[in-house]
Amino acid sequence: MxxxxxxxxxxxxxxxALRYLSRAHKLPHxxxxxxxxxxxxxxxxxxxxxxxxGDGRLLSLVLDRHSSVKEAVALDFSEPMLAKASIRYQEDxxxxxxxxxxxxxxxxxxxxxDAIVSSLAIHHLTHERKRQLYLEVFRHxxxxxxxxxxxxxxxxxxxxxxxxxxxxxQLPEKEDPSxxxxxxxxxxxxxxxxxxxxxxxxxxxxxxxxxxxxxx
Numbered sequence: 090m091x092x093x094x095x096x097x098x099x100x101x102x103x104x105x106a107l108r109y110l111s112r113a114h115k116l117p118h119x120x121x122x123x124x125x126x127x128x129x130x131x132x133x134x135x136x137x138x139x140x141x142x143g144d145g146r147l148l149s150l151v152l153d154r155h156s157s158v159k160e161a162v163a164l165d166f167s168e169p170m171l172a173k174a175s176i177r178y179q180e181d182x183x184x185x186x187x188x189x190x191x192x193x194x195x196x197x198x199x200x201x202x203d204a205i206v207s208s209l210a211i212h213h214l215t216h217e218r219k220r221q222l223y224l225e226v227f228r229h230x231x232x233x234x235x236x237x238x239x240x241x242x243x244x245x246x247x248x249x250x251x252x253x254x255x256x257x258x259q260l261p262e263k264e265d266p267s268x269x270x271x272x273x274x275x276x277x278x279x280x281x282x283x284x285x286x287x288x289x290x291x292x293x294x295x296x297x298x299x300x301x302x303x304x305x
Contacts (some may be wrong), residue, residue: 116257118294123147125292126206126237127154129301134203137161138229140191140222141210144173147239148184151206158183162199165210166190192218195225203231208239209297213267220279227283230304236285237301243270244296253295273298 127150134155139148142163152158163174164187171188178184189196192214205226211219226236244250254261273290277300280288285302292299 116297118297122239122292122294122297122299123150123208126208126239126299126301127151129235129237129291129299130155130204130206131233131235133157135159136200136202136204136231138199138202138205139163140205140207140226141165141213142174142186143167143170143208143210145177145184147206147208149177151204152181152183160185162187162202164189164191164199191222195222195229199229201229201231201234203234204237205230205234206237206239209241211238212241212270215269216271219269219271219276223276223279224283227285227304232304234304235301236280236304237299238276239299240276240297241268241270242276242293242296242298243272245272249295256295270296273300276300 126147130151132155135157137148137151137155137158137160139145139151139161142148142165145163148161148163152161161184163178163184165171165174166189168188171186174186178186187196187199191211211222214222223236230236244253251261254264273293277288277290280300280302284305286305288300288302290298290300
């Protein structure tokens with residue numbers, strides 16, 4: 090259990106995980122955002138890492154779009170989520186499922202990847218750990234590799250924060266206590282400082298955004 094996350098156990102419970110999955114597909118504009126993310130992944134990628142894979146939704150989209158992928162690693166720490174991912178990929182020999190809490194350093198033996206992706210997961214980390222994770226992502230990318238993060242980010246005002254939650258059919262007071270939201274600009278600046286190039290926010294709607302950068 091990480092000392093950085095005061096609420097790590099909720100994602101280990103089947104109730105919390107299934108409640109999230111029951112509404113995940115209802116997030117407004119999600120398909121649009123996912124398509125924008127997929128567009129940033131170069132043709133010909135062979136190794137892909139999905140950070141916080143959940144039930145494997147995003148990785149599945151990557152594999153469908155990029156038939157060149159020979160190996161994919163689906164990483165998560167939630168047992169209920171990993172169980173769902175295991176069912177999804179039980180017939181796909183390209184996918185290796187790894188149990189790991191990325192509030193801790195990424196395992197060195199993961200190797201390097203042509204693309205590292207994440208979907209609505211990194212915002213659960215402390216800000217300090219977010220930045221450190223981005224540095225680890227950079228180290229685990231091959232040259233010309235891409236990092237694509239479809240993320241829940243912070244709003245510049247409380248009014249816009251409330252507007253987002255009302256737009257997704259939830260009350261702000263019911264916000265997931267494990268959320269540690271951060272603005273887009275800070276995260277883009279971190280990626281540039283780490284060494285990523287062509288860094289940008291490629292898509293945004295209220296508190297969901299697609300940010301990406303490439304390793305030279």
